[in-house]
Amino acid sequence: MIRVWLAQHWFVFMATFKRLLATPITSLLSVIIMGVALSVPVSIYVLVENLQAIANERNSPQMSIFLRNDAKQADVDRIRQDLEQNPQIIELEFVTKDVALQQLLEKSELPDIAMNLPRNPLPDAFVITLNENALENLKQLQEDLKGKPEIKYVQFDSAWIERFSALLELGHSIILMITMISSIAIIAVMFNTIRLQIATKHDEIEISKLIGATDSFIRRPFLYFGALQGLAAGAIAWLIVLLLIHLINEQLIVFLRFYEMEFLLGSLSTENGLSLLFFSTWLGWLGARLSVSNHLWRIEPQ
Amino acid sequence: MITFKNVSKRYPNGYIALNNINLSINVGEMVFLTGHSGAGKSTLLKSIAAIERPTSGIITISGQNIAQLKSSAIPFLRRKIGIVFQDHKLLFDRSIFDNILLPLQISNFDTQTAASRVRAALDKVGLLKKEKAMPITLSGGERQRLCIARAIVHRPAILIADEPTGNLDIAYARDIMAMFTSFNQVGVTVIISTHDASLLENTQHRILSLAQGSLLA
Structure with missing residues (x-):
């Protein structure tokens, strides 16, 4: 039974994957939009992390x-x-x-x-x-x-430390706010993508319902689609951050050479990168889920 | 056994599709449903699969009240029934094989069993050689047979066919009817609606006549 269940999911997963590849431009465009939206808070996060690391290194209280x-x-x-x-x-x-x-x-x-x-x-x-x-x-x-x-x-020079930790706190609140805004953007993009897909799959959904498909069976490919696109968006955001830090570091080397200093910004850690992928996958899934539950019930076979 | 008890269906615009229907169909029986178009044949058939819900009355299948079924239970009812739709309802974006596979995927069959069942169903309707073809390449009669194959592939206990011979010439229609008779001979309850009286001339099966939503005695 579990084997059949797994096989079913694998089948839907592969079918969804093929569907993504069948419309590469459209898929890529929405993935890029979501990836860029997500890269903004992640980039700020990496910069703030670096700032904090510098501060900790040079100024342990x-x-x-x-x-x-x-x-x-x-x-x-x-x-x-x-x-x-x-x-x-x-x-x-x-x-x-x-x-x-x-x-x-x-x-x-x-x-x-x-x-x-x-x-x-x-x-x-x-x-x-x-x-x-x-x-x-x-x-x-x-x-x-x-x-x-x-x-x-x-x-003890406490004023400086206090100011700095207040600054970091501000940085973290800004990251939180931008993350929320980006998340809403991603959910909205996913919502719309799935809405269009449901429209083009109207016949398939209707016929599936007529021959005994449960709601979860009908939802499944759309949820996979959302999760896969979310995952791809997370990967794009990660790439953007890597590229950004690489470019800044190149400039930093040139700049700091005048001061005979050497310092490189740290990039997104693997752990945080994986969290990013997990989060973006979840966001894609959530957008799809909201869209599906909003649009599916409208398709009732007659 | 399928029973209708005082079943009426009234649409919001006031049109009465079914008017106080009482009937029972035994397990393994083959029944024809006749009447002019608009007499309520389709509504009656659809209400068996809970596609239409009656406004009042009780419909039971093996003692279970269909009219009161929760929407989450409807998919499992429909898996016990095979439906040949009047407008075929084929999916034109996939092969004949994949069209017939759909009911099995929905019922969680494993891949190998499903594939052999699809081929068995295609063989029964004479489309085995066309499994890789797309439905768009089929003639009207072939599409009808494809629809029949999809209705029987999961071996339902009840087979419902709404005007299965609608646009077919008489030889093709007799062919299709013979197919339904053979399903009935292996124990499937078969209910067929038709307005084509010539098909029913020599039949030994029960004929139910509908007129303006009421069953004629």
């Missing part, structure tokens, strides 16, 4: 915690213990006042002045690296640390 000058070793150990237990902190570095002075001497253009200081003015410090999820609680963490008597000063 870091916080410097300066201890009081008179902090004892016991105080340092206690603070260290506290920090180590905090799950938001992924990296912890202790910079002693001596090391800090050494670094200052190396970097400073006025080593003599630094050398001639009567005593080391620098405090011991912790430099902590936070995970991305900690961003929301940063203010709270900063307040907590400031409250400890051993800590003199907590330095």
Whole structure:
């Protein structure tokens, strides 16, 4: 029974595939329209992803915690213990006042002045690296640390991070909105394509109903048609994004050469690409489904 | 067994196609339905396959009330019935073989069984050599036979034919009638409508006469 069922579906699938190939220009045109519509949000998504990757790479949120000058070793150990237990902190570095002075001497253009200081003015410090999820609680963490008597000063450039994450959030909402608009366009294109097909298949549908075809049997080829076209549209959108990123990268190489820098944009990951194909297939299927249920009941045999 | 009990069909424009029909047709019986065009022959036949639904009354097939059937159950009723349509209803975009394959695809037959059944049906109506031809190349009589092959390919218990000899010359018509008789001889219930009285002269089968939607005694 399952074998027969599979054979039936395979037959319809192949028949649908042949039907697509029988009208290559028409099929290609609607697939291209849908593919282009879909490529817009996907391209923006890839660009935003790249922006986020750059930001994460160069600017993991870091916080410097300066201890009081008179902090004892016991105080340092206690603070260290506290920090180590905090799950938001992924990296912890202790910079002693001596090391800090050494670094200052190396970097400073006025080593003599630094050398001639009567005593080391620098405090011991912790430099902590936070995970991305900690961003929301940063203010709270900063307040907590400031409250400890051993800590003199907590330095963190939060404004920049906040602005950037707001920007990313805006990017994501824009992607969501454009995805919705594109999806509506795809469903509309599919709806119309299937409507025209049903009109040309009027006789076949009527006769099939007369000799005992169920609604799902009649719907099946149209749903396959929608899903296949959706899949093809997704593939076109993927290709467009690949091409776009490739072209931008070519320009980027030339441009960044002046700055002796090298950087390439990442493209759509395979995982996201497959999600794109899945989504576009579903959209095509949905458009076809809506169209079929809207038009099929009008064909009643007489 | 097919029974009609007080079946009437009235169209929204007020036209009465069937008027209080009472009849019963036994399993394995062959019945002719006669009357002028417009007498209600087609409506009566179509109501057996739930293509037309009566306004009132009860139609049963093997005890099941067809008049009240849910629309999702109608396909399964139609698979038990073979219909030879007055206007043939062939698909001109596919071969003769594929036309006859359609009822089997609908009933989920596997490919090999389906192919052998299609050829058996084509053989019965004498079109076996033309399986790859397109319906457009067939003559009127051949199209009628193609339609018959499609009606019997899934081996229905009931065969309905609406004016199957309509535009055929008398020799061809007798040929077609002989075909229906042979289906009846293997146990199929056959119901044929015709306005051609000359075909019914020597028949031993029951003749039902319709006039203005009513059955004549």
